[in-house]
Structures are given as C-alpha cells and as structure tokens.
Amino acid sequence: xxxxxxxxxxxxxxxxxxxxxxxxxxxxxxxxxxxxxxxxxxxxxxxxxxxxxxxxxxxxxxxxxxxxxxxxxxxxxxxxxxxxxxxxxxxxxxxxxxxxxxxxxxxxxxxxxxxxxxxxxxxxxxxxxxxxxxxxxxxxxxxxxxxxxxxxxxxxxxxxxxxxxxxxxxxxxxxxxxxxxxxxxxxxxxxxxxxxxx
Numbered sequence: 690x691x692x693x694x695x696x697x698x699x700x701x702x703x704x705x706x707x708x709x710x711x712x713x714x715x716x717x718x719x720x721x722x723x724x725x726x727x728x729x730x731x732x733x734x735x736x737x738x739x740x741x742x743x744x745x746x747x748x749x750x751x752x753x754x755x756x757x758x759x760x761x762x763x764x765x766x767x768x769x770x771x772x773x774x775x776x777x778x779x780x781x782x783x784x785x786x787x788x789x790x791x792x793x794x795x796x797x798x799x800x801x802x803x804x805x806x807x808x809x810x811x812x813x814x815x816x817x818x819x820x821x822x823x824x825x826x827x828x829x830x831x832x833x834x835x836x837x838x839x840x841x842x843x844x845x846x847x848x849x850x851x852x853x854x855x856x857x858x859x860x861x862x863x864x865x866x867x868x869x870x871x872x873x874x875x876x877x878x879x880x881x882x883x884x885x886x887x
Contacts, residue, residue, distance in 0.1 A: 722877075722880070724870070734855065739842070742842050745843045747850060748848060748849050748868040753865070754769065756769065756770070757769055757848055762823050762835055762837065776808070776809070777810070777869075779812070779862075780849060781812070781814070781857060782814045782846040782851065783813060783815055785822060789857055796879070797831075797876070798831055799878075800881040801832070802832075810833075812833065813836070816838055816839070816846065840854070851871070857875050860872070
C-alpha cells in the first residue's frame with residue numbers, strides 16, 4: 690500500500706470516528722437532530738424496547754394513531770386523535786420532573802402562539818400527577834392544551850410510538866390522525882416550525 694492510500698484510509702477512519710463520536714455524545718449531536726438521525730434513533734429504540742402489554746396498539750409512522758382517552762386538567766375525558774381532528778397536531782409528551790422537557794416548553798408555547806387557531810395545534814401530554822401538572826402550568830403560563838396520563842408500559846408516549854419512554858418525546862400527527870414524524874429529545878429554540886412543516 691502506498692503512502693497516499695494510507696493517508697486517505699487514515700483520514701477516512703478519522704472522519705468515521707468523528708461521526709460515531711458525534712452520535713455517542715451525552716447530548717443530542719447534530720446528526721440526531723436531523724430526520725435521518727431521528728429515524729435511526731427511533732428504529733434502535735423500537736428494536737430494543739420490551740413488547741407492549743397485550744392489547745396495546747403502538748403507532749407506526751404513516752398509520753392512523755390508535756384511539757385512546759386521556760384526562761384534561763379539569764378531569765374531563767379527551768379522546769385522541771378525534772379531539773383534534775381537522776388540523777395537524779404536534780403532541781409533546783413530557784413530565785414536570787423532566788429538565789429537558791421544561792427547557793423546551795417556552796419554544797413549544799411560542800410555536801403554538803404563532804400557529805394560532807388555524808395552524809398546527811400543540812398538545813402536551815404530561816406523564817405525571819394531575820395536581821403537580823396543574824400547579825406547574827399555573828406557574829409557567831403554558832396556554833396550549835395539556836392532557837395527563839400515568840407513566841407506564843401502556844402510556845400515551847408508548848401508544849404514540851415511543852416504547853422506551855424517553856422524555857421529552859414529540860409526534861406530529863396529520864389532520865386525519867396519521868403519525869407523520871417522531872422526535873426523541875428536546876427541541877431547541879427555532880427548531881419546531883421547520884420540523885413541523887417539513
């Protein structure tokens with residue numbers, strides 16, 4: 690092997706190691722923030738997740754999400770996806786004890802406000818105690834709809850395609866109830882509009 694070939698191979702190996710290192714960092718690297726990275730991350734989560742409990746349907750990209758009911762903060766029952774049919778919905782699964790979830794909420798609130806009554810509807814699903822969620826919402830001033838579910842192997846996040854229960858988790862659902870996109874991990878300021886529109 691000549692010197693030029695060795696240099697090219699070493700450069701290629703270094704580049705490949707750099708890509709792997711960016712994927713394995715503690716925070717979401719730039720590749721995880723892309724649609725390709727998110728699909729890979731979700732596929733890996735699906736492959737290593739335990740099977741859902743019997744009778745629990747898990748959403749798959751492109752399919753209509755399974756129907757399930759949750760409670761709003763006033764304890765009334767809300768059925769998904771029917772309650773928000775007719776416009777796209779960004780569903781964000783979070784908890785009041787999840788730091789990254791809390792960090793992204795101002796960006797979600799800004800996006801919801803910018804979309805108004807005719808754009809993408811933001812809906813939060815808290816995997817938490819309803820009283821803790823109410824107190825949290827009163828302190829933060831979040832105005833988009835918040836629903837509540839108990840965390841576990843059959844919670845709303847699992848049903849929306851997040852079998853490992855990673856928080857925060859977001860799903861983009863079409864106006865006719867189909868799962869279009871999934872996002873594992875928090876959004877950064879300014880990212881949501883591009884993600885929801887692509």
